[in-house]
Amino acid sequence: MTNRNDKVFRLVGITCTFLGLFLLTLFLADIVQQGAGRLSWQFLSSLPSRFPEKAGIYTALAGSFYILILTGLLAVPVGVGAGIYLEEYIKKNWVASLVEINILNLAGIPSIIYGLLGLGLFVQALHWGSSVLSAAATLALLVLPTIIVSTREAVKAVPGSIREASYGLGATHWQTVWFQVLPAAAGGITTGVILALLRAIGEAAPLVAIGVLAYVPFAPTSPFDAFSALPVQIFNWIDRPQLGFKATAAAAIIVLLLVTFVFNGIAIYLRSRWQQNRP
Numbered sequence: 001m002t003n004r005n006d007k008v009f010r011l012v013g014i015t016c017t018f019l020g021l022f023l024l025t026l027f028l029a030d031i032v033q034q035g036a037g038r039l040s041w042q043f044l045s046s047l048p049s050r051f052p053e054k055a056g057i058y059t060a061l062a063g064s065f066y067i068l069i070l071t072g073l074l075a076v077p078v079g080v081g082a083g084i085y086l087e088e089y090i091k092k093n094w095v096a097s098l099v100e101i102n103i104l105n106l107a108g109i110p111s112i113i114y115g116l117l118g119l120g121l122f123v124q125a126l127h128w129g130s131s132v133l134s135a136a137a138t139l140a141l142l143v144l145p146t147i148i149v150s151t152r153e154a155v156k157a158v159p160g161s162i163r164e165a166s167y168g169l170g171a172t173h174w175q176t177v178w179f180q181v182l183p184a185a186a187g188g189i190t191t192g193v194i195l196a197l198l199r200a201i202g203e204a205a206p207l208v209a210i211g212v213l214a215y216v217p218f219a220p221t222s223p224f225d226a227f228s229a230l231p232v233q234i235f236n237w238i239d240r241p242q243l244g245f246k247a248t249a250a251a252a253i254i255v256l257l258l259v260t261f262v263f264n265g266i267a268i269y270l271r272s273r274w275q276q277n278r279p
Contacts, residue, residue, distance in 0.1 A: 031257075035250025043251060048215050048233065052244030055237070057252050062219035063132070063227035068201050070136035070223060071143065075200075076193055079144050083151025083189075088177050107145035114142040115209025123210050130211040133223035138206050143196035150192020154185040187270050194267040198260055204231030230256050 046056025086103075090096045118138030128134040158181050166176040182189075213228055214236035220227040230252060237249035 028257075031250050031253050034247050035252070035254050038247050038251035039254060043248075044255070047217055048228070052237075052240075052242055052248045055245070055248050057230065057233060057255065059216050059219050060228045060230045060233035060252070061255070063216070064201055064230045066132050066220050066227065067136045067139060067229060068197060070132060071139045071200050072193070072197055074136055075140035075144050075147055075196070078140075079147030079196075080151050080189060080193070082144075083148045084155060084177065084182070086148070087152045087155045088173075088181070103145050103148055107149060110205075111142055111203050112205040112209060114138055115206030117141065118206060118210045128224065130213065130226060131224045132220050132227050134210055135207055135212060135227070135229070136223070138210055139200040139203065142203065142206060143200050146196040146199065147193055150196070151185075151189050154188025154192065155181060157188060158184045187273060191267045191271045194263055194270070198263050198267075202231060202256065202260065204229075204235050207232050208235065 043056050044061065045058050046054065047058055048060070049055040086096065086099065090099075115138060118134060118141070122128045122134040122137050123130060128137075162180050162184060163176055166180045171179070207229055212232050213226055214232055216226055216228040218225075234249050234252045234256070237245040237252065
């Protein structure tokens with residue numbers, strides 16, 4: 001009976017996998033069919049326009065990369081540091097369990113909630129406005145739990161024999177963590193960070209909540225500048241009644257997908273290298 005149930009579950013899993021791949025293929029084929037004709041250097045280097053044939057994504061693309069970098073600068077040191085502290089230094093008691101549970105809960109909160117938090121805290125309370133810094137701080141809060149969890153898992157996966165050998169040679173706890181544990185866990189940490197930042201660059205709901213503009217005629221040059229981003233620009237174009245903007249939005253989706261695939265490829269490569277080099 002157990003073998004029969006296993007076969008049924010395996011069949012259902014395979015069917016759902018192929019169905020998902022089929023639907024994803026249809027979606028990608030439709031996007032490519034609509035937007036491939038709009039892809040050009042003019043599309044990448046032009047400003048947004050009320051005419052779909054002249055509209056480009058230069059300011060949105062620049063804004064997305066700007067918030068990606070600033071989000072990484074805000075979230076990565078805090079997230080990696082917190083993950084290392086929770087795994088290597090904190091005492092294993094009920095307080096640690098409570099913190100861990102809350103971090104896992106924060107990782108599952110819908111992104112729009114972080115957008116409302118960013119609106120109330122960064123935009124209104126701190127008077128940063130709908131700036132690059134407000135968006136980056138909001139997205140940093142969004143991806144921080146993911147970075148903490150992935151860092152903890154990567155550090156936890158380091159064999160205890162490495163720590164014991166380091167202690168046996170007279171190293172302190174800090175020296176063991178800095179010179180032995182972190183290099184061994186670097187691949188897993190980097191993979192988690194890249195995947196977390198990919199989530200940040202693809203989010204539209206938090207940016208819409210804090211009031212990011214759909215049309216900005218310039219690329220941001222400082223953290224307090226107004227800006228646009230690819231997800232917000234795509235959302236705006238899809239909402240337009242003109243049919244030409246549908247193809248323009250599809251072309252922007254292709255660019256966003258290409259960026260996502262490149263970073264995902266880097267994450268997969270780093271993870272495979274890390275797994276090969278693990279002791």
